Amino acid sequence: AAFQAARRQQLQAHAPRLLSEPQSLALWERIVADSASGKELLNPAHAARNAQRSWQRLHQYQIPLHKAGNYPGEEAQAFAAWAQQFITTTQRSNWLDSARFASYLHDSDFKPDSDLIVYGFDQIVPGMQRLLKAWQAQGVSIHWLESASHPAQISVLSAKDSHAELNQAANW
Secondary structure, eight states, rough: OOHHHHHHHHHHOOOOOEEEEEHHHHHHHHHHHHHHHHHTTTTTTHHHHHHHHHHHHHHHHTTHHHHHHTTTSSSHHHHHHHHHHHHHHHHHHHHEEGGGHHHHHHHHTTTSSSOEESSSSSSSHHHHHHHHHHHHHHOEEEEEEEOOOOOOOOOOOOEEEESHHHHHHHHH
Protein backbone atom coordinates (compact mmCIF):
# COMPACT_ATOMS: atom_id res chain seq x y z
CA ALA A 1 0.00 0.00 0.00
CA ALA A 2 2.85 2.38 0.84
CA PHE A 3 4.52 1.61 -2.48
CA GLN A 4 1.32 2.34 -4.39
CA ALA A 5 0.84 5.63 -2.53
CA ALA A 6 4.42 6.67 -3.29
CA ARG A 7 3.97 5.68 -6.94
CA ARG A 8 0.77 7.77 -7.16
CA GLN A 9 2.51 10.80 -5.66
CA GLN A 10 5.37 10.40 -8.12
CA LEU A 11 2.95 10.19 -11.06
CA GLN A 12 0.98 13.20 -9.84
CA ALA A 13 4.11 15.29 -9.38
CA HIS A 14 5.16 14.71 -13.00
CA ALA A 15 1.70 14.41 -14.52
CA PRO A 16 1.11 16.63 -17.51
CA ARG A 17 -1.64 19.21 -17.52
CA LEU A 18 -4.65 17.98 -19.47
CA LEU A 19 -5.76 20.47 -22.09
CA SER A 20 -9.45 21.06 -22.63
CA GLU A 21 -10.79 20.68 -26.16
CA PRO A 22 -10.93 24.49 -26.69
CA GLN A 23 -7.35 24.84 -25.39
CA SER A 24 -6.18 22.07 -27.71
CA LEU A 25 -7.98 23.65 -30.66
CA ALA A 26 -6.44 27.04 -29.86
CA LEU A 27 -2.99 25.44 -29.97
CA TRP A 28 -3.78 23.75 -33.31
CA GLU A 29 -5.01 27.09 -34.66
CA ARG A 30 -1.81 28.83 -33.59
CA ILE A 31 0.38 26.10 -35.09
CA VAL A 32 -1.50 26.12 -38.41
CA ALA A 33 -1.63 29.92 -38.66
CA ASP A 34 2.10 30.26 -37.87
CA SER A 35 3.19 27.61 -40.39
CA ALA A 36 4.31 28.37 -43.92
CA SER A 37 1.59 26.14 -45.36
CA GLY A 38 -1.01 27.72 -43.05
CA LYS A 39 -0.20 31.23 -44.28
CA GLU A 40 -1.32 30.16 -47.77
CA LEU A 41 -4.73 28.96 -46.58
CA LEU A 42 -7.93 30.96 -46.92
CA ASN A 43 -9.32 29.52 -43.69
CA PRO A 44 -6.56 28.32 -41.35
CA ALA A 45 -9.03 27.90 -38.46
CA HIS A 46 -10.99 25.35 -40.48
CA ALA A 47 -7.77 23.52 -41.35
CA ALA A 48 -6.84 23.49 -37.66
CA ARG A 49 -10.19 21.90 -36.72
CA ASN A 50 -9.67 19.25 -39.38
CA ALA A 51 -6.11 18.66 -38.20
CA GLN A 52 -7.28 18.27 -34.60
CA ARG A 53 -9.95 15.79 -35.73
CA SER A 54 -7.39 13.82 -37.76
CA TRP A 55 -5.04 13.84 -34.76
CA GLN A 56 -7.77 12.36 -32.60
CA ARG A 57 -8.51 9.64 -35.15
CA LEU A 58 -4.83 8.72 -35.43
CA HIS A 59 -4.72 8.10 -31.70
CA GLN A 60 -8.11 6.43 -31.41
CA TYR A 61 -7.12 3.92 -34.09
CA GLN A 62 -3.46 3.75 -33.05
CA ILE A 63 -2.07 4.85 -36.41
CA PRO A 64 1.56 6.03 -36.21
CA LEU A 65 2.12 9.61 -37.32
CA HIS A 66 4.79 8.61 -39.83
CA LYS A 67 2.17 6.61 -41.76
CA ALA A 68 0.01 9.71 -42.13
CA GLY A 69 3.03 11.70 -43.29
CA ASN A 70 3.88 9.08 -45.92
CA TYR A 71 0.73 9.79 -47.94
CA PRO A 72 1.44 11.75 -51.10
CA GLY A 73 0.12 15.26 -51.30
CA GLU A 74 0.63 18.60 -49.68
CA GLU A 75 -2.19 18.10 -47.16
CA ALA A 76 -0.60 15.02 -45.61
CA GLN A 77 2.79 16.70 -45.45
CA ALA A 78 1.31 19.83 -43.88
CA PHE A 79 -0.60 17.75 -41.32
CA ALA A 80 2.52 15.77 -40.40
CA ALA A 81 4.48 18.99 -39.88
CA TRP A 82 1.70 20.53 -37.78
CA ALA A 83 1.38 17.36 -35.72
CA GLN A 84 5.12 17.29 -35.06
CA GLN A 85 4.95 20.92 -33.91
CA PHE A 86 1.97 20.01 -31.70
CA ILE A 87 4.00 17.20 -30.11
CA THR A 88 7.01 19.46 -29.56
CA THR A 89 4.94 22.24 -28.01
CA THR A 90 2.94 19.98 -25.70
CA GLN A 91 6.03 18.07 -24.54
CA ARG A 92 7.94 21.25 -23.83
CA SER A 93 5.05 22.65 -21.78
CA ASN A 94 4.15 19.30 -20.16
CA TRP A 95 0.66 19.36 -21.65
CA LEU A 96 -1.49 16.43 -22.69
CA ASP A 97 -4.49 16.50 -25.00
CA SER A 98 -7.49 14.18 -24.84
CA ALA A 99 -6.42 12.37 -28.01
CA ARG A 100 -3.37 10.95 -26.21
CA PHE A 101 -4.99 10.50 -22.79
CA ALA A 102 -5.78 6.77 -23.13
CA SER A 103 -2.23 6.07 -24.31
CA TYR A 104 -0.83 8.11 -21.43
CA LEU A 105 -2.85 6.10 -18.90
CA HIS A 106 -1.75 2.85 -20.53
CA ASP A 107 1.93 3.79 -20.75
CA SER A 108 2.09 5.17 -17.19
CA ASP A 109 0.64 1.91 -15.79
CA PHE A 110 -2.24 3.79 -14.20
CA LYS A 111 -4.72 1.43 -12.59
CA PRO A 112 -8.19 2.44 -11.38
CA ASP A 113 -8.91 1.90 -7.69
CA SER A 114 -12.32 0.35 -8.33
CA ASP A 115 -14.34 -1.57 -10.86
CA LEU A 116 -15.42 0.17 -14.04
CA ILE A 117 -18.76 0.33 -15.78
CA VAL A 118 -18.69 0.89 -19.54
CA TYR A 119 -21.98 2.26 -20.80
CA GLY A 120 -23.33 4.26 -23.70
CA PHE A 121 -20.65 3.70 -26.32
CA ASP A 122 -21.63 3.02 -29.91
CA GLN A 123 -18.18 1.53 -30.40
CA ILE A 124 -14.98 1.22 -28.42
CA VAL A 125 -12.05 2.43 -30.52
CA PRO A 126 -8.83 0.37 -30.55
CA GLY A 127 -6.94 2.81 -28.31
CA MET A 128 -9.58 2.47 -25.60
CA GLN A 129 -9.82 -1.31 -26.12
CA ARG A 130 -6.09 -1.58 -25.46
CA LEU A 131 -6.42 0.37 -22.21
CA LEU A 132 -9.41 -1.64 -20.98
CA LYS A 133 -7.66 -4.94 -21.78
CA ALA A 134 -4.60 -3.81 -19.84
CA TRP A 135 -6.76 -2.92 -16.84
CA GLN A 136 -8.52 -6.29 -17.02
CA ALA A 137 -5.12 -7.99 -17.06
CA GLN A 138 -4.28 -6.04 -13.88
CA GLY A 139 -7.39 -7.39 -12.18
CA VAL A 140 -9.79 -4.50 -12.69
CA SER A 141 -13.35 -5.73 -13.20
CA ILE A 142 -14.98 -4.10 -16.19
CA HIS A 143 -18.73 -4.39 -16.50
CA TRP A 144 -20.25 -3.79 -19.94
CA LEU A 145 -23.79 -2.46 -19.79
CA GLU A 146 -25.89 -2.35 -22.91
CA SER A 147 -28.14 0.63 -23.31
CA ALA A 148 -31.80 -0.18 -23.55
CA SER A 149 -32.75 0.43 -27.12
CA HIS A 150 -36.34 0.73 -28.08
CA PRO A 151 -37.26 0.29 -31.70
CA ALA A 152 -38.57 3.47 -33.23
CA GLN A 153 -42.27 3.64 -33.80
CA ILE A 154 -43.25 5.77 -36.72
CA SER A 155 -46.84 6.73 -37.36
CA VAL A 156 -48.33 8.68 -40.20
CA LEU A 157 -51.46 10.63 -39.40
CA SER A 158 -53.58 12.83 -41.52
CA ALA A 159 -55.82 15.70 -40.53
CA LYS A 160 -58.70 17.30 -42.34
CA ASP A 161 -57.22 20.80 -41.90
CA SER A 162 -54.49 22.77 -40.12
CA HIS A 163 -56.65 23.31 -37.02
CA ALA A 164 -57.20 19.56 -36.62
CA GLU A 165 -53.50 18.97 -37.22
CA LEU A 166 -52.57 21.38 -34.42
CA ASN A 167 -55.05 19.69 -32.09
CA GLN A 168 -53.54 16.28 -32.87
CA ALA A 169 -50.04 17.62 -32.25
CA ALA A 170 -51.08 19.22 -28.95
CA ASN A 171 -52.78 16.00 -27.78
CA TRP A 172 -49.75 13.93 -28.74
